Structures are given as C-alpha cells and as structure tokens.
Amino acid sequence: MSGWEAAVRRMYDVFGHVTRPERMDGCLHCVEPGPERPLLAGPVGSIEAAALARYAAKALNTWGGVAEFRYFLPRLLECAAADAFVYPDPEIVFGKLASAEWRTWPDEERDAVTGFLSEWWHETLRRHPVHPSMDTVVCALAATGMDLAPCLQAWSRLDTDAAINHLYDFVQTGLSGQRLTNAFWDRRSAAYRQLLTWLTGGPAAAAVEAAFAAETREPVLERLAAIHPALLPSP
Incomplete structure (x- = not known):
C-alpha cells in the first residue's frame, strides 16, 4: 500500500x-x-x-x-x-x-487530516503531469490554513524531473510578475505571501541554480534556464 x-x-x-x-x-x-x-x-x-x-x-x-x-x-x-x-x-x-x-478538532482527527494533506502534496510532487494541476493543489492546501513551509522545502530540492516540470509549469501559468494568478487565492493570507516569497524572493531561484549545477541533460538545463529569470528577486 x-x-x-x-x-x-x-x-x-x-x-x-x-x-x-x-x-x-x-x-x-x-x-x-x-x-x-x-x-x-x-x-x-x-x-x-x-x-x-x-x-x-x-x-x-x-x-x-x-x-x-x-x-x-x-x-x-x-x-x-x-x-x-x-x-x-x-x-x-x-x-x-x-x-x-x-x-x-481532537488530535487523532487533526493528525489524519494533516497526513492526508501531506501525502496529497507528495503524491502530486512525485508525478508529472497530474490532475488537478500543481497550481490547484498548492492553492487548495493553502486554503486549509496549513503551513506551506514543509511543502516548499520538499519542492526546493528539485531532485526529480517531476518537481522541475511542476515548477516550470507553475511559472508559466500560476505566476505573473509579483502575483499568483489562481482566482481562489486569498491575497491577504499568510500562505499567499509565503508562496510568493518563496517563488520571487530568492529561495526558488537558488533551488534552480543548485539544480542547474547538478544537471547534465540539455533539455532539463534549458527548462531550468527558461524559468530562472522569472524567479529572481526584483531589484
């Protein structure tokens, strides 16, 4: 199982x-x-x-x-x-x-929900393509009020093609400048700021740079290079 x-x-x-x-x-x-x-x-x-x-x-x-x-x-x-x-x-x-x-709620119920949310994230992160999309999944998780830090820490490793492809897709469709595009985001929420800071404040760019340094396959290098500019902090 x-x-x-x-x-x-x-x-x-x-x-x-x-x-x-x-x-x-x-x-x-x-x-x-x-x-x-x-x-x-x-x-x-x-x-x-x-x-x-x-x-x-x-x-x-x-x-x-x-x-x-x-x-x-x-x-x-x-x-x-x-x-x-x-x-x-x-x-x-x-x-x-x-x-x-x-x-x-009682501890056992909270733990079961937390485990479900965590496994949904990891199940999404390890496969590409997925339905629903990563954009939908991360926004849905944020809507629960959970802390996104463990999710972003796992994504930052960019140690699989799926994780890299998810970031590439998200930059193309889920991010516009300094704004997340999914209409369901509460832009006043801590999770919104947390994800946007990860994406555009430096951590995601650093993760891409580390993945680029460790990668040898030309198609993957091209994909990492394509998204890197969008992740650089604003001057």
Whole structure:
C-alpha cells in the first residue's frame, strides 16, 4: 500500500466513528427537504462524486454544520483531491476545512487530516503531469490554513524531473510578475505571501541554480534556464 493509499484509508478509519446524521437541515430557500437521503443510504466511501457534489458546494454555508461535514469528510476530500466534482473546485472544498476550524478538532482527527494533506502534496510532487494541476493543489492546501513551509522545502530540492516540470509549469501559468494568478487565492493570507516569497524572493531561484549545477541533460538545463529569470528577486 502506498503512502497516499494509507493516508486515505486512515481518514476513513479515524472519521468512521462520526455518527451518521439522521437528517441534514439546510436553508429553506437553497435546499429542499430530503435531498440528503441518497447520501445517507449507504457507506460514506460508496457515495458517487456526482451525488456528493451539491453537498460539497453548500456544506457549512447553507446545508448542514460541522458534525455533518466531519461525517462526509473522508469522501469529500478524496473526491476533491481527484478533482472529481464538476463543481465545486478543489480549492473551495479544501477551504471548508478552515471554516470548520479543523485544527481545533481532537488530535487523532487533526493528525489524519494533516497526513492526508501531506501525502496529497507528495503524491502530486512525485508525478508529472497530474490532475488537478500543481497550481490547484498548492492553492487548495493553502486554503486549509496549513503551513506551506514543509511543502516548499520538499519542492526546493528539485531532485526529480517531476518537481522541475511542476515548477516550470507553475511559472508559466500560476505566476505573473509579483502575483499568483489562481482566482481562489486569498491575497491577504499568510500562505499567499509565503508562496510568493518563496517563488520571487530568492529561495526558488537558488533551488534552480543548485539544480542547474547538478544537471547534465540539455533539455532539463534549458527548462531550468527558461524559468530562472522569472524567479529572481526584483531589484
């Protein structure tokens, strides 16, 4: 079993104690009575993404509270990490963790969520191409309120082709000057400043320079050279 598979299984194990709701109240103008019945008819892990998508969009806002959110959490995060919902986007779903104040939950639950988020990052970093994109993944992780420092430390090693290609792609599509382009970023957040400082404040440029010095393959050298100027700190 891979680390990612183990992290997913642990989420189901840890949150398996959460009591199944008998009903889920929602805003009368937004959710008609009874739409939760198909979601509560069987095991959480068997819920189809298409059936769960409406709840994923409305959870904690106009449909259900934290108790219901914790009940569905393993399947919600599993589907969102696979970008299995047509809507909502992963950034929205993972952002609901912050709304639910997950870092105040019991230790075992916090550890399971942290392990899931960490393994999602490493699973993304080790493969290229991926879906959802690195741009989506890092923004979704930031939306949870987690510290991005361990993620950026791992990315800084640039010790695989996948890590280099992810940085190349991000510079092309996720970064514009001194701004991150994903519309879901909270530009006032600590995570936004943390990632932007890593990208344009020197650390990413230094990582590229170290990777360039250790590399011998011409195509990889060209790719590193292409992104280096965009990562240099502003004069």
